[in-house]
Amino acid sequence: MTTAVVEPPIPDSISTSVIETVNGSHQFTIKGFSLAKGMSPGKYIQSDVFSVGGYDWSIYFYPDGKNQEDNAMYVSLFIALASDSSDIRALFELTLMDQSGKGKHKVHSHFDRALEGGPYTLKYKGSMWGYKRFFRRTALETSDYLKDDCLVVNCTVGVVRARLEGPKQYGIMLSPSHMGQGLKDLLDSEVGCDITFQVGDETFKAHKLILAARSPVFRAQFYGPIGNNNVDRIVIEDIEPSIFKAMLSFIYTDVLPDVHEITGSTSASSFTNMIQHLLATADLYDLGRLMTLCEVFLCEELNVDNVATTLALAEQHQFLQLKAFCLKFVASPTNLGAVMKSEGFKHLKQSCPSLLSELLNTVVAVDKSSTRGQSNKKRSASSVLGCDTTHVRQLRRRTQNR
Structure with missing residues (x-):
């Protein structure tokens, strides 16, 4: 958006x-x-x-x-x-x-x-x-x-x-900063590059000093006490080439890259999936601003189809604000039933079973909030959320049997 x-x-x-x-x-x-x-x-x-x-x-x-x-x-x-x-x-x-x-x-x-x-x-x-x-x-x-x-x-x-101070007449118009674009052109032209990354079947060239200035991980890798400044080639595993390319683009421009342009896809779901992977990669290289940009995007684009995978990602990497936002989204009366039927929720149960307890607590909190002021009425979480009671019973049973 x-x-x-x-x-x-x-x-x-x-x-x-x-x-x-x-x-x-x-x-x-x-x-x-x-x-x-x-x-x-x-x-x-x-x-x-x-x-x-x-x-x-x-x-x-x-x-x-x-x-x-x-x-x-x-x-x-x-x-x-x-x-x-x-x-x-x-x-x-x-x-x-x-x-x-x-x-x-x-x-x-x-x-x-x-x-x-x-x-x-x-x-x-x-x-x-x-x-x-x-x-x-x-x-x-x-x-x-x-x-x-x-x-x-x-x-x-x-x-x-x-x-x-003033008045000052503007005889010359101040142009906007093009530093980011200038650095991006330097990356694209490969002028002065001194490090090559092998990512899958693709290679990417970059500049050690720029990488070290932007990422504490790269700084330690190239210039730290146990780093190696003489290395000129690094093999990157477990990261897709498109994700690594997007990360490099951010490092040089400080702007969330146009992922549509990098992937060549216009699918919203593939776009969200790539931002999720980019968030994990930003965490790996300690790129704080990129992590924040990705979290903001995922919060804005959250829906019943992607919230479970986003929640699993937030739990695995301890993105606490994103995790809290996802839990509240899932616990919403209009979302819980649909989320629990999604494929992503099946993955969530397998990869992060401990989250089921937190999710249940959030559902109960939403229930209490919605029933505040009605002390004579006791309603179950399932009735408040308007979903099939079997889903909630299964959720509670899995939590108790962990």
């Missing part, structure tokens, strides 16, 4: 507004902290001016606090706009450095938490952001933040700026 993909129209021009922060830091060291005691509230020690985001900034440290009412019980710490500018939006981080080496810094930061009103706005030169009660003075004097009568403060400023 093919799904049409509608490409969005290519615009004549584009533009993008990017809102971001321009970050910068400044470290301010205060030596002789004890001598600053008694400066009185409102008196400060100022750092040198530093620039971030095109604006000047300065750190203000108040040894006896910024306010009279705190009675010098706290030290205050602020960052101030030093440029003659207005309405500057920014994020801030003020850090009192732990000098013991334990890394337990005292950090007040906007960067790791959302602000209720967004970034802080500094209205004019001299506007400040910080903490009047940054740290209790008595605690600071006996802490690891003070060493050799020295304090270290680190300040980070993130200035919010919006920049416009």
